[in-house]
Amino acid sequence: MKVEHKASKGSVGVESFQERLRLRLPRHLYNGKQKYLTLGMADNPENRKLAEAKAKQIESDIAFERFDPTLAKYKPQTHLTLVAPITEGQQQTTLIELWDKYTDYKSKTLSVTTINKDYKKTKNHIASLPTQKLSEAVIIRDFLLKTVTPNATKRVLTQLKACCDWAIDSELISSNPFVGMSQKVKVAINDETINLFNKGEQEQIITAFERNTYYSHYTSYVRFLFMTGCRTSEAIGLTWGHINSNLTLITFCEAVVEGNRKDTKTHKSRKFPVNQSLKELLVSIKPSNPNADTPVFKAPKGGLIDAHNFLNRAWKTVLSELNIPYRPQYHTRHTFITNCLEAGISVVQVAKWVGNSPEIIMKHYAGTIRQVQVPEL
Known part of the structure; x- marks a missing residue:
């Protein structure tokens, strides 16, 4: 550590520590404890002039009793932090x-x-x-x-x-x-994050799965995702015990993530009403006497569907053969939510169906709804 000068009482010292500049503050300001103000600047002649100017500003504030012990007053646009010194022989926690x-x-x-x-x-x-x-x-x-x-x-x-x-x-x-x-840290806002599948694209995807030699097994699973807008983990975690006996109501209360069964993302269960099309799908895939804990959708060789394998193998392979822009499988959820909003279903009701808050629905989906004609009032 290179010390520029020994500061007298009330003076602020400029130091180079590990090739970065910092200011050594007078001990009496912090009840005898040695404190430093890191400047986040490399040790070079130009930065030293800035550091010395900052030191003189602090010294002046100390002399005229206007020193800010929080150091907020002395922070420029670059990051400054008050840190305690590492004493001789003390090992710094990594x-x-x-x-x-x-x-x-x-x-x-x-x-x-x-x-x-x-x-x-x-x-x-x-x-x-x-x-x-x-x-x-x-x-x-x-x-x-x-x-x-x-x-x-x-x-x-x-x-x-x-x-x-x-x-x-x-x-x-x-x-x-x-x-x-x-x-x-400035993060660019991407307005195209939610890119829906239109009706024609949905039909193409489902048909492509039906006809695919290797991945036709997943057709019902894909249809279910489009028809409910549920999260991937919720569809994988769905069992026949979560659907009532006459197939009119689904309870989403569990999810499977990386093979681990847990509660839903929001830690709340929700009821989802089954329409006629969805009921026909469930009737077509329901075993004769399923156990309550039997998954509704299984992997080709039995057991739970692996979400990563499905996305990286089945979904990407099937969509690569279609003449439509690629979007991840999770956009089935975005598509369902937006279609419901465009059909005139209230934000509150859609939020209940898909397990989001109305505020989240408005924040992420309101801008994706196609413009409709202003009614005559």
Whole structure:
């Protein structure tokens, strides 16, 4: 560590720590504890001038009793963080160590699927970072921006901030270097995210599955997705015990994600009324005396459908043979919701059928509804 000068009482020192500039604040401001203000700038002549100017501003505020101990006043557009020093012989906790402890803590309240899927994905990002030091949060941010999408960067930084918040509460660290970082990552809004299948495309897809030598087994499953708008995991988790005896009402109350049976995404069950077309489909596939726990839709060799295999093999293969723009299978849900709204069904009712809130329906689907003629009033 290179110290530019020894600061007298009330003075702010400029230091280079691991080739990054920081300011050493007077101890008396924090009850004798040594605190630093990281500037997030490389140590070069131009940045040193900026650091010295910032130090003089803080010194002036101290002298005239207008110093802001939260340091919010001294933060430029780039990220600044108040950090505690690492004392001689003290080993800095690495980011991946904190994440493992945070994951263990969260595993007590989150589902196994969430831990194995979402938290493992974040750990993989952490493992690929060029540094595990909390003091180099800016380097971590810049690396993510260069190597992954803005969306992924924003998600990872949000998770790291939450992890460090927990670590502070758990007295594992004294400050959070990721505060405010994710909000500054600009993410482009894609208005074309929801791209519906029109009626003709739906018929082409269903017919293509019926005629496919390898994947015709999934035809009823695909029809069901289009006809109910349910989530993939809910269709896979549906058993005959979830449908009443006269096939007029479906209860979506369970889901299967990566082979694990759990409750629905919203942790709530919902009733779905069966119309005539859907009833005919259920009649055509119902076994003579099914057990209550028998899946309605099975894999070709029995057992539960693997959502990833279906998407990457069956769905992509079948759609690649059609002269229509490719969209993931989940767009069957988008299509059902939008068709219901265009048919004049209320947002509240559609939300109940598909297990969303009315607010989510309006936010994501209102803009996809085709314009209709203004009525005569």
